[in-house]
Amino acid sequence: MKYTGYSILFILLFCSSFAYSQSFKNEVGFKSDNDSYLGQGSDRYYTNGLFLYFRHAADQSKLKAGLEKKTYEISVGQMMFNPYSGYAPDPAAQDRPFAGYLYIGGTMNWFYSDESIITASAQIGTTGKNSLGEAGQKLLHKTFGFYDVGGWDYQIKNELAINLSAQYTKLLTRTAGNAVELSFEGYANLGTTFSGAGAGLLFRTGNLNQLFNSAYTHAAIGNNAKTKSLVKREMFFYAKPQLNVVAYDATIEGSIFNNNSPVTFSQKPIVFAQQLGIDYSVDRFTADFGVIFKTKEVKSIARAHQWGSATVAYRFK
Template sequence: MRKLFLITVVLILTCTGFAQSRKNEVGIQADNDSFLGQGSDRYYTNGIFIYYRHALKVSEGGTKLKNKVLGFEAGQKIFNPQSGSIPSVDYLDRPFAGYLYIGSTLNFLYSNESNLKFGAQIGVVGPGAGGKEIQEDIHKWFGFYPPTGWEHQVHDGAELNLSAEYNKLLTRGNGIDLTFNSYGNLGNGFTGAGAGLMLRAGNFNQLFNSVSTQSTASNIDSKSALHQHEFFAYYKPALNYVAYDATIQGSLFNAHNNPQEVTLDREPFIFSNQIGGAYTANHWVFDVSVIFHSKDVKQMVQLHQWGSVTVLYRF
């Protein structure tokens, strides 16, 4: 009995230690315009992403760097025109395209509640991304109409894309805070930059250990957080400059001499709004939001919007 008691105590202490630090997290994110219940199937119509993040050790003697998170991810995005089934090429107001990639990120989070996040992705835009096949399968599973028009999709191109992100807390008080957000992309698939703000209201933690900066994987004892469980709403408006987008313009270095391939020119400036809510409970992290975008392409007959759901498990 004594040995059993000691083993039980050790296990409880071990599990408690893991619960406090939660150095790892794994999860999934799903994006889809059908989440909004409007019956739409246009533009950025589906995205699926898998994440794994691990909090790296931070020097105890350091006073500036508070958290450091290494991440790995894989994902796919699918784009189609105003409908996934077009009667003719005249209705193609945004190209059919798929983007499939794997990538890694390194997130440096500082005690002054700023962070620098660097990322790299390798992938493919075009038939090799499997957008056509996945959309056909999804429509078949749920009894939707059969997609048509994918013979006009953007053709294959290998992609290498780099990214950097910077966020900084501006002010906080009475359950509300305001953060400056910015990012830059550079690559033969996606090049551009953007800046905006994030307004949070509710029970949120510091930006070095929060859903808002993808830093819920942490070596920080949860007892030092502002709240044991985050539960807040947020609003993120942003202005984005698009220098190049391979899902619209096709591969940067490939010749576009196939008569069936349809590419268009991008709109250089896009305004976006994201409204959502986040909740963390022990091992679980939830983030649900709605994103509204202005037109990616001048020919688009409507604006577009979609829903996003993220679920992570920390351990």
């Protein structure tokens, strides 16, 4: 069979449009944080976090010029905090309160063509016994045969949690071969559980997509994409040093409205964090593993701490 120049052009255009129609506009994911992932045998401070989320990309063909992509997210999560151990029955020896935080949240992301990103989110939930932190840790330890838990009788008290957050990300530079890039990230939190702000630099190297198409920024989904991704498969290493100013942390200080929690401390106003990780992403799947190191967060004998974070995501129509 012979193909004219017009027929070949038609086939190429058809294949191109077909490829765009195969983009996945929805994503579900699961994230797990735990200090045991680092194999150090410690079980202190931020000891466990579990998060589920669903993301959806809006129709990009209807977005204004300069706005590359817009996504919506719904998430649920639980965070658990210990003193030096999950078994610390003596309140006088506790160097951080037992605390839990349970929430449901919503997030909107605006991805711009200049590779800047604006993120706004809101969470509503609870701290204290209603957060099910004690029940969750006991179930986790029983399921995996860990030691008995003790000391949650002295956890911070119940409090309604309402938290708002905003983040700004901007690409600073990327090499000509798209193998190395540097970006700025800044955020601000305001709420009854967490209040503060921070800024850092994000370094990535490997097979990289634009920030508006990358798995790192939760932008691997699309809906009538405006701009083609740089690579079909992402695999990169990342590092993010970040300076945080902490104005309030209810998991350390207790309720913002009263002083009825049995064990509380003051928080460190300046906390430095360093995150290192590796990310692998193909059309439907993302897998990410990172390690987070933090300086002291509590004005007590508590030490600096670290944990591992594992994320998996699946995309679909």
